[in-house]
Amino acid sequence: MGLPSTDVRIATWNINSAKARQARLIEWLDRAEPDVVCLQETKLADDAFLELFDEDLFRRGYRVAHHGDGRWNGVAILSRDTLDDVARGLPGDPGFPGPEPRAIAATCGGIRIWSLYVPNGRTIDDPHYAYKLAWLAALREVVAEATTQGAVMTLGDFNIAPTDVDVWDITQFEGATHVTPAERAALAELVDAGLIDVLRARWPDDVVYTYWDYRQLCFPKNLGMRIDLALATADVAGRVRAVWVDRAARKGVGTSDHAPVIVDLDTAPDGDIGPMVPPPSSGSSAGQSAPGRTSSTGTGPRRR
DNA sequence: ATGCCGCGGCCTCCGCGA
Numbered sequence: 411m412g413l414p415s416t417d418v419r420i421a422t423w424n425i426n427s428a429k430a431r432q433a434r435l436i437e438w439l440d441r442a443e444p445d446v447v448c449l450q451e452t453k454l455a456d457d458a459f460l461e462l463f464d465e466d467l468f469r470r471g472y473r474v475a476h477h478g479d480g481r482w483n484g485v486a487i488l489s490r491d492t493l494d495d496v497a498r499g500l501p502g503d504p505g506f507p508g509p510e511p512r513a514i515a516a517t518c519g520g521i522r523i524w525s526l527y528v529p530n531g532r533t534i535d536d537p538h539y540a541y542k543l544a545w546l547a548a549l550r551e552v553v554a555e556a557t558t559q560g561a562v563m564t565l566g567d568f569n570i571a572p573t574d575v576d577v578w579d580i581t582q583f584e585g586a587t588h589v590t591p592a593e594r595a596a597l598a599e600l601v602d603a604g605l606i607d608v609l610r611a612r613w614p615d616d617v618v619y620t621y622w623d624y625r626q627l628c629f630p631k632n633l634g635m636r637i638d639l640a641l642a643t644a645d646v647a648g649r650v651r652a653v654w655v656d657r658a659a660r661k662g663v664g665t666s667d668h669a670p671v672i673v674d675l676d677t678a679p680d681g682d683i684g685p686m687v688p689p690p691s692s693g694s695s696a697g698q699s700a701p702g703r704t705s706s707t708g709t710g711p712r713r714r
Numbered sequence: 715a716t717g718c719c720g721c722g723g724c725c726t727c728c729g730c731g732a
Binding site: 426427429430451453480481482530531532533569583586587588621622623624625626627628629630631632635637657658660661662665667 | 717
């Protein structure tokens with residue numbers, strides 16, 4: 411590469427039906443111009459996804475890897491960088507009862523990228539909750555192995571709010587899934603395996619949501635949850651220039667109930683340690699965040 | 715106004731999401 415390497419923009423978005431979101435997704439690609447996109451809840455089989463999107467994506471330079479079987483779930487990775495070594499499914503998937511299309515991996519720009527749709531869990535006494543925890547245990551094994559091989563990012567709808575700050579009112583979640591100690595412990599095990607929640611690392615104290623229920627004016631009232639996460643190994647987390655939630659994608663008609671999370675990475679060091687501009691007061695843990703050139707892109711509620 | 719739930723399919727109801 412003779413030219414200066416460009417930065418990389420990686421995003422994740424639960425689109426709640428690729429078919430219903432076709433126009434919004436293409437519009438969003440043209441606006442946000444992500445290099446790598448992890449999608450969840452496409453709710454399509456592989457051939458149906460390609461039939462809908464192949465031409466539009468090809469024209470925009472995206473390669474596509476999709477893993478779905480129709481009505482529920484369905485995940486994909488789009489990349490206008492490289493898209494190599496595609497792996498469909500989660501090794502060790504406990505199934506419900508059989509394996510579901512909730513995970514797909516590919517190597518894009520030197521990073522092992524996983525697009526994940528963690529089971530919802532429904533209620534804590536539902537078999538689906540035990541399935542969720544078993545699925546997360548399988549994911550932990552996959553992550554523990556992957557992080558020994560190099561740079562890793564796991565992005566997607568984790569269906570876990572990491573802390574009480576990540577829901578609009580924790581008292582509304584008494585006895586509910588998404589906030590239980592067991593789910594948060596499963597997430598902590600991914601952190602122990604070497605992954606960093608890059609949005610929280612960059613914005614330690616901001617209220618940031620990625621999901622708002624369609625009902626009861628939740629979005630206008632900003633009654634949301636942060637359940638869509640981008641987790642990365644320290645080498646990748648150290649390249650984070652900016653990370654934010656694209657709330658504009660949640661506005662208007664015909665939207666998903668989730669908004670995209672977007673992560674901008676500085677160019678891989680490649681021997682160069684990169685722009686080591688120290689923060690004025692370094693309160694953050696070393697290597698977990700880079701100074702944000704574009705911090706004005708902003709996070710959290712904007713109230714007028 | 716960001717405005718009172720929306721997907722797919724089993725299709726005028728149901729399962730699911732969280």
